[in-house]
Amino acid sequence: MFERPDVGERAVLVHIDFSSHDESEDPGEFRELVSSAGVEAVAMVTGKRNQPSSRLFVGEGKLEEIHEAVIQHEADVVLFNHALSPSQERNIERELKCRVLDRTGVILDIFAQRARTHEGKLQVELAQLEHMSTRLVRGWTHLERQKGGIGLRGPGETQLETDRRLLRERIKSIHRRLEKVRRQRNQGRRARQRADIPTISLVGYTNAGKSTLFNRMTTSSVYAANQLFATLDPTLRRLELPDIGPVVMADTVGFIRHLPHKLVEAFRATLEETTEASLLLHVIDCHDERRDENMEQVHEVLHEIGADERPMMQVFNKIDLLEDFTPRIDRDENGVPVRVWVSAVSGAGMTELFDAMVERLAEDVIHQFVLLGPQDGKLRALLHQTGSVLGERHTDSGDTVVEVRLQNRDWRQLLSRAGVRPEDIRLSADEVAGGE
Numbered sequence: 001m002f003e004r005p006d007v008g009e010r011a012v013l014v015h016i017d018f019s020s021h022d023e024s025e026d027p028g029e030f031r032e033l034v035s036s037a038g039v040e041a042v043a044m045v046t047g048k049r050n051q052p053s054s055r056l057f058v059g060e061g062k063l064e065e066i067h068e069a070v071i072q073h074e075a076d077v078v079l080f081n082h083a084l085s086p087s088q089e090r091n092i093e094r095e096l097k098c099r100v101l102d103r104t105g106v107i108l109d110i111f112a113q114r115a116r117t118h119e120g121k122l123q124v125e126l127a128q129l130e131h132m133s134t135r136l137v138r139g140w141t142h143l144e145r146q147k148g149g150i151g152l153r154g155p156g157e158t159q160l161e162t163d164r165r166l167l168r169e170r171i172k173s174i175h176r177r178l179e180k181v182r183r184q185r186n187q188g189r190r191a192r193q194r195a196d197i198p199t200i201s202l203v204g205y206t207n208a209g210k211s212t213l214f215n216r217m218t219t220s221s222v223y224a225a226n227q228l229f230a231t232l233d234p235t236l237r238r239l240e241l242p243d244i245g246p247v248v249m250a251d252t253v254g255f256i257r258h259l260p261h262k263l264v265e266a267f268r269a270t271l272e273e274t275t276e277a278s279l280l281l282h283v284i285d286c287h288d289e290r291r292d293e294n295m296e297q298v299h300e301v302l303h304e305i306g307a308d309e310r311p312m313m314q315v316f317n318k319i320d321l322l323e324d325f326t327p328r329i330d331r332d333e334n335g336v337p338v339r340v341w342v343s344a345v346s347g348a349g350m351t352e353l354f355d356a357m358v359e360r361l362a363e364d365v366i367h368q369f370v371l372l373g374p375q376d377g378k379l380r381a382l383l384h385q386t387g388s389v390l391g392e393r394h395t396d397s398g399d400t401v402v403e404v405r406l407q408n409r410d411w412r413q414l415l416s417r418a419g420v421r422p423e424d425i426r427l428s429a430d431e432v433a434g435g436e
Helices: 027-036 060-073 086-096 103-114 118-135 159-194 210-218 261-266 268-275 291-304 350-364 374-385 408-418
Strands: 010-018 040-049 077-080 099-101 199-204 235-241 245-251 279-285 312-317 328-331 337-341 365-372 389-394 400-407
Touching (some): 010 060, 210 245, 279 350, 400 408
Parallel strands (some): 010 040, 077 099
Antiparallel strands (some): 235 245, 389 400
């Protein structure tokens, strides 16, 4: 066996097209992944096979070609744009005499670099440990044999068994700590639900511009860059919307094609913000040639975490890269906004986006004319105090017709404070605007 290097900065990439696979990975996206990991891709080895080899994943001839590329370019690591089994990874390493990582390993490395918060680091460590647990056998030279010699003979547990036990204990410990984080998140979420504060969650394929859009909407300074998984940890910001009031905006981790299931499991606590959102904004890079495929991948992940039934509106971002395109709102047959075309970089379409968000969230907004008598003076004062009165006029009988627009939750609270029952409120029969 060989000693694994601590780091690898020069990499040979391997991409194989399999005729037996319906869905193949994108070599261009893999290059972006490698670049996002801070690794220099010195060569790309490609090929075609009917199906993977059970022992080496590739054929003997292709493995020799990879070996020659490693020697020629003095590469430190070989990165496969595929999922390798533990035995395949070990066999390839034994033949190439250098470190080998599959697609999942590259994504885990990027996540480890991006994690900033305590929760994010726990989630990354959990995914790494669960991925590592299947790759312990003969992975490191110090695990090959039991230690011997005076004072080193133990009760019989091999180093490999010890590492497995320590891994299991650490994984259990992280699960307990993440469960505590999940309970804390649920408390905050329940508090927002009690206050009836809507949550809007940004979701989408990685590098679609979610964080840039989030910064534009909330005037925040969340890290945003033209790279995959630029943002890993979720960010929450408070935002005021006209006629809606305060809402919570949530920026989440980007999705990717064939996102490893273990990563989805590890980040379930983070993604729960998405499953409970009042509205999902699906941010889409409209300039991307694989736009439709990326949208399908996002829907698959949303289905996996149980968020595919949440109300959703598409945001087609990066219209500044299209020729002669202006911001607009697309509506369905019922007139409901379903898609907005914007540019997060230039700010074009922000007005349309906010209008569409208000319209989608305003399904719970009351807009009506109420008839208030002299005995309803306190309610009338509270309505004026909260800025909910759009206009009013007095009738010959001494009543006041007041046009009000406010959230249903605020309307109930004002009625309670004024000591008025909802069934006692009279609507002006000839001037009812109807709900919006």
